[in-house]
Amino acid sequence: xxxxxxxxxxxxxxxxxxxxxxxxxxxxxxxxxxxxxxxxxxxxxxxxxxxxxxxxxxxxxxxxxxxxxxxxxxxxxxxxxxxxxxxxxxxxxxxxxxxxxxxxxxxxxxxxxxxxxxxxxxxxxxxxxxxxxxxxxxxxxxxxxxxxxxxxxxxxxxxxxxxxxxxxxxxxxxxxxxxxxxxxxxxxxxxxxxxxxxxxxxxxxxxxxxxxxxxxxxxxxxxxxxxxxxxxxxxxxxxxxxxxxxxxxxxxxxxxxxxxxxxxxxxxxxxxxxxxxxxxxxxxxxxxxxxxxxxxxxxxxxxxxxxxxxxxxxxxxxxxxxxxxxxxxxxxxxxxxxxxxxxxxxxxxxxxxxxxxxxxxxxxxxxxxxxxxxxxxxxxxxxxxxxxxxxxxxxxxxxxxxxxxxxxxxxxxxxx
Amino acid sequence: xxxxxxxxxxxxxxxxxxxxxxxxxxxxxxxxxxxxxxxxxxxxxxxxxxxxxxxxxxxxxxxxxxxxxxxxxxxxxxxxxxxxxxxxxxxxxxxxxxxxxxxxxxxxxxxxxxxxxxxxxxxxxxxxxxxxxxxxxxxxxxxxxxxxxxxxxxxxxxxxxxxxxxxxxxxxxxxxxxxxxxxxxxxxxxxxxxxxxxxxxxxxxxxxxxxxxxxxxxxxxxxxxxxxxxxxxxxxxxxxxxxxxxxx
Numbered sequence: 103x104x105x106x107x108x109x110x111x112x113x114x115x116x117x118x119x120x121x122x123x124x125x126x127x128x129x130x131x132x133x134x135x136x137x138x139x140x141x142x143x144x145x146x147x148x149x150x151x152x153x154x155x156x157x158x159x160x161x162x163x164x165x166x167x168x169x170x171x172x173x174x175x176x177x178x179x180x181x182x183x184x185x186x187x188x189x190x191x192x193x194x195x196x197x198x199x200x201x202x203x204x205x206x207x208x209x210x211x212x213x214x215x216x217x218x219x220x221x222x223x224x225x226x227x228x229x230x231x232x233x234x235x236x237x238x239x240x241x242x243x244x245x246x247x248x249x250x251x252x253x254x255x256x257x258x259x260x261x262x263x264x265x266x267x268x269x270x271x272x273x274x275x276x277x278x279x280x281x282x283x284x285x286x287x288x289x290x291x292x293x294x295x296x297x298x299x300x301x302x303x304x305x306x307x308x309x310x311x312x313x314x315x316x317x318x319x320x321x322x323x324x325x326x327x328x329x330x331x332x333x334x335x336x337x338x339x340x341x342x343x344x345x346x347x348x349x350x351x352x353x354x355x356x357x358x359x360x361x362x363x364x365x366x367x368x369x370x371x372x373x374x375x376x377x378x379x380x381x382x383x384x385x386x387x388x389x390x391x392x393x394x395x396x397x398x399x400x401x402x403x404x405x406x407x408x409x410x411x412x413x414x415x416x417x418x419x420x421x422x423x424x425x426x427x428x429x430x431x432x433x434x435x436x437x438x439x440x441x442x443x444x445x446x447x448x449x450x451x452x453x454x455x456x457x458x459x460x461x462x463x464x465x466x467x468x469x470x471x472x473x474x475x476x477x478x479x480x481x482x483x484x485x486x487x488x489x490x491x492x493x494x495x496x497x498x499x500x501x502x503x504x505x506x507x508x509x510x511x512x513x514x515x516x517x518x
Numbered sequence: 519x520x521x522x523x524x525x526x527x528x529x530x531x532x533x534x535x536x537x538x539x540x541x542x543x544x545x546x547x548x549x550x551x552x553x554x555x556x557x558x559x560x561x562x563x564x565x566x567x568x569x570x571x572x573x574x575x576x577x578x579x580x581x582x583x584x585x586x587x588x589x590x591x592x593x594x595x596x597x598x599x600x601x602x603x604x605x606x607x608x609x610x611x612x613x614x615x616x617x618x619x620x621x622x623x624x625x626x627x628x629x630x631x632x633x634x635x636x637x638x639x640x641x642x643x644x645x646x647x648x649x650x651x652x653x654x655x656x657x658x659x660x661x662x663x664x665x666x667x668x669x670x671x672x673x674x675x676x677x678x679x680x681x682x683x684x685x686x687x688x689x690x691x692x693x694x695x696x697x698x699x700x701x702x703x704x705x706x707x708x709x710x711x712x713x714x715x716x717x718x719x720x721x722x723x724x725x726x727x728x729x730x731x732x733x734x735x736x737x738x739x740x741x742x743x744x745x746x747x748x749x750x751x752x753x754x755x756x757x758x759x760x761x762x763x764x765x766x
């Protein structure tokens with residue numbers, strides 16, 4: 103079964119989004135949906151569960167159907183060898199060393215060819231997510247269809263040989279979509295910038311009552327009287343958790359606070375376990391630092407943790423888009439974050455948060471925020487509005503529909 | 519100006535324009551080459567990014583020059599150029615090039631961004647979105663504007679006149695329908711620098727006040743029953759406005 107059945111129980115999503123962003127902000131989305139009546143959208147990716155893309159698709163597909171644009175979601179079938187190849191593609195596009203052999207190329211095409219025969223792809227507007235199903239365009243493109251490739255990966259350090267394998271395939275699309283300008287490679291097709299978005303209705307972002315928060319946070323045993331400084335991210339060197347501790351220790355000479363480093367368990371990731379050990383060694387036996395290992399489905403706990411923190415930190419050395427920033431801003435939190443990747447789009451310095459570039463800079467920003475409740479409040483209010491207008495799901499859905507409307511109009515003009 | 523007026527909204531699709539600048543000289547060269555849509559995006563599209571804010575936002579170039587290149591004086595000159603000489607793409611380009619030209623050529627090449635913090639020129643493709651409102655008189659148009667999103671206000675009051683040159687087609691159409699004062703008031707509001715949400719609120723308040731006078735005059739000659747119906751409709755309209763969830 104390649105088609106994903108998206109749950110449509112409960113109240114309409116559109117009502118929830120209307121409450122979050124306002125009636126007026128949804129009108130252009132509804133207008134675009136009217137413009138695309140009579141068209142059908144097909145989304146394709148490589149998994150129905152796990153990962154940010156699947157999470158977004160569960161919502162977008164339902165939302166677009168509620169708007170009256172029939173939309174289906176198909177998952178590309180593959181096997182272990184194919185997934186090993188696409189894992190290599192994924193990692194090397196992110197800048198890790200690695201290569202693909204000629205037989206890898208051939209197998210990638212072979213699986214895409216088989217998938218092209220298996221999938222329905224019964225829409226005229228086709229949105230392909232990420233590299234795994236990118237090759238479908240070579241085998242199933244039909245007249246009248248518009249194909250768009252949505253790349254969720256940071257390609258700024260992509261391994262040239264691997265990208266040169268993918269680039270001609272992407273060149274067969276009508277357009278490509280990237281999250282951030284720095285991720286856009288040289289291409290022969292129009293490239294659009296569509297930042298990713300968060301779901302204000304999800305467990306990670308919905309409002310929580312005080313009782314709910316207390317219940318969720320009690321197992322962590324965090325001090326109630328001290329302000330919390332929190333970084334939520336996996337234990338990975340590029341997230342610089344050791345740097346966060348160093349900045350905290352500098353700040354701690356003057357301010358009273360408690361540091362929380364919350365991230366997923368590193369059991370299945372040898373490097374993650376190594377980093378976690380380094381973090382534990384750096385924290386030593388200090389009672390003002392908590393290292394919280396959370397299961398992958400601890401969305402509500404993360405939500406409560408962010409909401410109860412005085413300062414949310416993201417001291418990454420390198421980032422894709424870092425939607426944890428938008429999550430914190432949506433909760434009106436004061437944020438101190440590195441000026442890397444997509445973070446400066448979310449943190450407008452001194453307006454929606456503070457941008458930092460070093461350990462001393464991070465310490466100074468933490469201190470400034472902890473000392474000034476007014477500044478925290480002002481940044482938090484601005485930050486929430488910034489996210490409301492720019493980084494929620496309805497805006498992302500609107501951008502996809504606008505790209506399709508643009509392609510349809512261009513085709514109609516050519517035909518006329 | 520003959521015929522009905524179709525109220526449109528717009529979505530901006532952002533694309534790389536192909537140029538990058540690492541120092542003021544490269545910024546100058548990029549601005550000299552930039553398409554009008556690129557100039558428009560970096561200088562004038564800000565109201566749509568935070569439509570609820572009345573705080574004047576700097577354009578992208580002066581923000582970059584101030585924050586990244588850390589040349590406050592040039593940033594001021596660029597911001598001034600955008601605020602005062604952005605009536606058209608040519609005028610804006612000339613003003614920006616003058617501001618950058620005031621920096622000696624050698625200094626322009628030295629005043630640079632750190633690696634990885636270059637300015638990337640972007641451009642926009644505007645995707646028109648019909649609002650469903652095709653107005654035949656001023657009242658219909660104002661009712662349409664009341665229902666339209668802020669992108670529609672932005673499109674008709676800022677984007678369309680900037681690219682076409684001259685006053686907005688919307689206000690010209692209103693003036694041609696006998697609503698010249700209202701048209702002038704809308705144009706004044708558009709020049710005020712207020713945020714889109716405030717602009718919308720102020721224009722609609724003015725429109726409602728204007729309509730109130732003509733309604734009272736019309737009601738003076740109406741029968742008791744007609745007046746009662748009008749009162750009921752007015753109260754219903756008020757309730758609708760109060761209960762509408764435009765602003766969460």
